[in-house]
Amino acid sequence: MKKILVALGCAMLTAGPLVAQKAGPYIPETDTAVLHKLEDWQDWKFGLIMHWGPYSQWGVVESWSLCPEDEGFTQRKPYGIPYYEYVQKYEGLAKTFNPTKFNPQRWAKATKDAGMKYMVFTTKHHDGFCMFDTKQTDYRITSPNVAFSKNPKADVTKEIFAAFRNEGIHIGAYFSKPDWNTENYWWPYFPPKDRNVNYDLKQYPERWNKFKQFTYNQIEELMTGYGKVEILWLDGGWVRPLNMHNDESLSWNKTPAQDQDIDMGGITKMARSHQPGLIVVDRSVHGPYENYRTPEQQIPNEPLSYPWETCMTLANSWSYVPGDTYKPVNTIIHNLVDIVAKGGNYLVNIGPGPDGEWHDAAYTTMEGIGAWMKLNGNAIYGTRAIAPYKDGKVCFTQHKQTNEVNAIYLLDENEQLPATITFKGITPAKGATMKVVGTNTTVKWKSTANGVEITVPASLQSKGFKHAVAFSFKH
Template sequence: MPSPVSPAPSDHHGEFTPDDLEAAGAGGPVRDPGYVAPTDPRTVAALEHWQDLKFGLIVHWGLYTHLGQTGSWSLCRENSGAFMEMNEDFTGTEAEWNTYYYQSRHTFAGQDYDPEDWARTARTAGMRYLVLTTKHHDGFAMYDTKYSALKSTAEDCALGRDVVRETFDAFRAQGLETGVYFSKPDWSHPCYWDKGREITDRWANVDAGTEPEHWRPFVEYTHRQVEELLTGYGEVNVLWLDGGWCRAPREPIAMDALADRARELQPDILVVDRTVHGRNENYRTPEQELPDERLPYPWESCITFTRSWCSFAPEEPTKPVGDAIANLVTIIARGGNYLLGVGPDATGAMSSHIKRGLEAIGSWVSVHESAIYGTRALQAEPQLEGAAAEGAWLATRSDGALNLFHLPEDIRQLDHDHPQRLLPGGELRISSPDLPAGDLTATVLDGGTKVPLTRDHEGVVLELPTVPLRWAACVRIEGAQS
């Protein structure tokens, strides 16, 4: 039997190569008609509320973790990269790997999974919502579905737990909102991948156009599973649908009807049919990347904190804390939300590196809450001049305030053990239509140092002190009414 996990790397940072974006996305070019803004008042309000949350957690966990894989992509025949390869010590055929993969549920115990600890840690990190993998492309459900025997609650699965229910309950108890990650493709379903036929890639080998009677059961199955998740697991703030290649005209799943039913069951839900675009993609989800500029629609960057979307080794390493903080500041300054990706290891445990990293992120976020949550991007980039204007400056706005962040040049290399740098001192002249009206004050949020400020017809002038900062600094400029 191949080992279910790989040895832990000795370096807690490791090497970080982002997953192939094409593999996880649409699977081919998609015509973009432009963002379609919702018109339903409840959806509009839900989207505005979601944009206030800013910082979320996406958790991947499943059979693939138990096998030391970075996802269920090893079942796919495309062989487009290392993440699609079978375990090195497995010597069987691809068909035998498929059987072995699903049989691993018999030993997938996840005995160390503690959803309460994950929820507490996420809250400490400053996260406001969760997106949980309820089912990845392999079709193995991490909840008690009635429509498949491949599930975490099955008698033949060593786990024997409804992971979605336990996790949602724990996160809600900590005040976080909960979202459903659900894969539209399901490689375990015989009407998606008919095992009696050749399987060559990620797409269905059933032709929906010429074999509607063979395709229809898969569509019905998909709708029923989504309905289960939206009726039996409490309030869900987002239906995060992955596998963008499963779309009309090649793989039609009556998406409009599915989205309408989701909104009927959960009137305040956001539907995100990732990379497909159109009315059922309430916000966009760039993956493993940061947009270069402010985007003219709601969006969320999903980016891993570890080497991939899940922990495929015990004591999974992380990126430096400064990298995550730089991402957070950059994303919110450009109008987006930040969805940080981690996951339990094969036993369900949280890597000590993940825990320590998330707690360190939270120590920074807690000091800068007023400049993060409920903020929006500026209408235009502020004009900065003066001795202190060098380097990376980013900004957000909120009622009666402008929040100006300074990112040190090497912030992405700064970890929890050595986060200290200095705020560049000297004059900083700021011109922006987003500056608050009236009498203004300026404060360095970390430490509360007051910053001398004068105002003229062109904007404001700050005399920045040379004070220590941890990872990044924020100078908050407030009006008297703030």
């Protein structure tokens, strides 16, 4: 993940022409169990992702300061520190990482209370530090030289998955395909030039094969030792076969691309043999292993024709930053309604701190979200997009089971529900009853030359509704 919304690029190392291809079409899944899981996932609508690692001790962007590229999001602090000196200090953070206030049960409860139905956790980011008990490397949270390794909760991935699962929340594992710590991706014999593998794959194929096996083994550990996992969320889209590059990925490159094929077919087959129906998200690699797409830090202007999920920070940064500013609850609710009306899911990020706690503001923000979701969840969960999706300040969703339509009026901050709400594009069935979602209250409506007009009685206006109000009716 990136600290800010940018087109993250990659420079690659072998020579040879490569013709740019346009972003490929979405390739539908054929595995019936996966299709059923995708249908379930589209019912969940709202989820949490967490970026966490030793870098939280410095309050810096996750992993990217190790990347030897001159971009705003890769800058080292203090500015000008020699690269290898910085790398040594960064990797030394593992030894002092000691989140003694780590309490995943509190996170899980706050997530459930916020109305979130699934969670994705960063088991390994690009820096290669593993937040799980891998046997493939010593660069892991359970390594004896890590301060937290003596804690009974040292395998934080296992603890997090169990705590969230106990709250009925579905589990996803974030995993970075590139690994900047292992010698078979960034070989110490050569200096890294950018975010890509730093040696010629054609000249050293045995080294790349070792990296492929390393990746396979780590993913298999996650698929076999951590209970039920329903989403494998893969990041680092520059690791892809040569023929899978498109205009987007080539626009990242500064040198010709290499064939960084890690055998996604073999990985997916293995993973699903252990986790039947597993959703695989090979982010930005538009092929058969990208079961849904993940626009980052943005909401599409129009509905998309395939399963998708906006991933976005709840504050400003993906990783922990002291004093980070959290988005207002009103903004989060409006984003959620907009995304769901367009047929997507909303995955919001919180970065835990070095002590194992969230910011206090994260908890209060989640509480505010939950208060709205408790009242209006029926207008969100289990719904699908219905044209025209949005008319002015009104967004539409439709229950896939009952076919009831929800017209969701977006309230500005501190706005009182108006006496009259009008929308175009959808008309209730003749004689249909219109209800305020989450209450037993009905309201009157009529068709006019300007569309459907809802009359809101003064008793409803005075109830102090916040963020958005949903009205349901038969269509």
